Amino acid sequence: MEETKAFRWLLDVQPLWPASGGGQATQSTAHWAAGTAAQHALTFLTDGERARALRFYRPSDAKLSLGSNLLKHRAIANTCQVPWSKAVISEGAHKKPCYRPIAPSTKTLEFNVSHHGSLVALVGCLGESVKLGVDIVKMNWEKDHNTVMKDGFEAWANVYESVFSDQEIKDIAGFVPPTSGTDQDKIRAKLRHFYAHWCLKEAYVKMTGEALLASWLKDLEFRNVQVPLPASQMDASERNGGDWGQTCGVTEIWFYGKRVTDVKLEIQAFREDYMIATASSSKQIKLSDFEELDVERDVYPLQAQ
Ligand SMILES: CC(C)(COP(=O)(O)OP(=O)(O)OC[C@H]1O[C@@H](n2cnc3c(N)ncnc32)[C@H](O)[C@@H]1OP(=O)(O)O)[C@@H](O)C(=O)NCCC(=O)NCCS
Structure with missing residues (x-):
C-alpha cells in the first residue's frame, strides 16, 4: 500500500493584522x-465567512476564524490544484468542514482545523480514505491553578465525568x-496530564466528525497517556530547536473494552503552555512535522487567483 503523507500547518495570528492605533485587546472587532x-x-474570504468572523465579539476570536478560513482555502487550493475562488469549504456529516470537488474526477482533500490561544492548526492529506482530527489546548495556569487550589484535583477531574x-x-x-518539585510544579504536571487526555480525546472525536454529539465518549478510553515536555524541560541533546517540545505517540486506545490498533494518535508540546494532538484513521500515514506558515508568503492567494 502506498504511504499517505499528511501535512501539518501552524499559524500564529497574534502578530498578524494589527488594528490601526494598536492595542487590539481592548478594541472592538469592528x-x-x-x-x-x-x-x-478579509477580502480573501467569502461573504459568509467574513460575516461569521466579524460576528465574534473579541478581535482575538475574529482573527482565529480568519486564520482558520485562510488555511482551509490554502489547503484545498494547493492539494486539489484549484484556484482560490474554487477552493470552496463545505460541511460534511456532523458539520465537519470538508471539500467537495466540483467534478468527481478531480482531487479531494481530508482536513481538520483547531484553534486556541493565538494558534491555528490544520492537518490535511490528499484523498478521502483517511480521516484526520486535530486539537490544540492551551493551559490557563492562573485560572486552573486557582480552581484546583479551591476544590482539589478530584473535584476538578469529576467535572469531566461525562467525557x-x-x-x-x-x-x-x-x-x-x-518530578520531585514544588507543590506548584506538581499541580502544573497534573494539569498538563489532564490537558493531554483532553487534547487526545478531542483530536479523536474530531477525526470521526461526531465531535460533541458522540454518544460513546465514555466508552473510548485512552490508557498510558504520556505528557509531552515543553522544549524548555527537555535535555539539550533532545531539543530540535525553536518552540517545539516532545512528541508522544504511545497512547493505547480502547473502545468498548477492545484495543483499537488502526488509529494513529500523537501529541506534541509547543511553547510552555500549548499541546497539539493529531489523530488519523490509518496507522500507515506519515505525519509531517508541523510547518509554521508565513501568511504573506505561504497563505494569501496571488491577486490573479
Ligand atoms: C467544533 C467542535 C468539533 C470542536 O470545538 P473546539 O474543540 O472547541 O474547537 P477547535 O478549535 O478544536 O475546533 C474548531 C474547528 O473544528 C472544526 N469542526 C467543526 N465541526 C466539526 C466536526 N463535527 N468534526 C470535526 N471538526 C469539526 C471546524 O473547522 C472548526 O473551526 P472553524 O469553525 O474555524 O472551521 C465542537 O463542536 C465539539 O464538539 N467539541 C467537543 C467538545 C467536547 O465535549 N470535548 C470533550 C473531549 S472530547
Whole structure:
C-alpha cells in the first residue's frame, strides 16, 4: 500500500493584522476589522465567512476564524490544484468542514482545523480514505491553578465525568507527577496530564466528525497517556530547536473494552503552555512535522487567483 503523507500547518495570528492605533485587546472587532492589514486579509474570504468572523465579539476570536478560513482555502487550493475562488469549504456529516470537488474526477482533500490561544492548526492529506482530527489546548495556569487550589484535583477531574471513562477519571485524579518539585510544579504536571487526555480525546472525536454529539465518549478510553515536555524541560541533546517540545505517540486506545490498533494518535508540546494532538484513521500515514506558515508568503492567494 502506498504511504499517505499528511501535512501539518501552524499559524500564529497574534502578530498578524494589527488594528490601526494598536492595542487590539481592548478594541472592538469592528475597530480591528477597519485596520488596513485586516481589511486586506478579509477580502480573501467569502461573504459568509467574513460575516461569521466579524460576528465574534473579541478581535482575538475574529482573527482565529480568519486564520482558520485562510488555511482551509490554502489547503484545498494547493492539494486539489484549484484556484482560490474554487477552493470552496463545505460541511460534511456532523458539520465537519470538508471539500467537495466540483467534478468527481478531480482531487479531494481530508482536513481538520483547531484553534486556541493565538494558534491555528490544520492537518490535511490528499484523498478521502483517511480521516484526520486535530486539537490544540492551551493551559490557563492562573485560572486552573486557582480552581484546583479551591476544590482539589478530584473535584476538578469529576467535572469531566461525562467525557472520560471511569478509569480515565481515576488516572487523571490519581496521577502522580514524575518530578520531585514544588507543590506548584506538581499541580502544573497534573494539569498538563489532564490537558493531554483532553487534547487526545478531542483530536479523536474530531477525526470521526461526531465531535460533541458522540454518544460513546465514555466508552473510548485512552490508557498510558504520556505528557509531552515543553522544549524548555527537555535535555539539550533532545531539543530540535525553536518552540517545539516532545512528541508522544504511545497512547493505547480502547473502545468498548477492545484495543483499537488502526488509529494513529500523537501529541506534541509547543511553547510552555500549548499541546497539539493529531489523530488519523490509518496507522500507515506519515505525519509531517508541523510547518509554521508565513501568511504573506505561504497563505494569501496571488491577486490573479
Ligand atoms: C467544533 C467542535 C468539533 C470542536 O470545538 P473546539 O474543540 O472547541 O474547537 P477547535 O478549535 O478544536 O475546533 C474548531 C474547528 O473544528 C472544526 N469542526 C467543526 N465541526 C466539526 C466536526 N463535527 N468534526 C470535526 N471538526 C469539526 C471546524 O473547522 C472548526 O473551526 P472553524 O469553525 O474555524 O472551521 C465542537 O463542536 C465539539 O464538539 N467539541 C467537543 C467538545 C467536547 O465535549 N470535548 C470533550 C473531549 S472530547
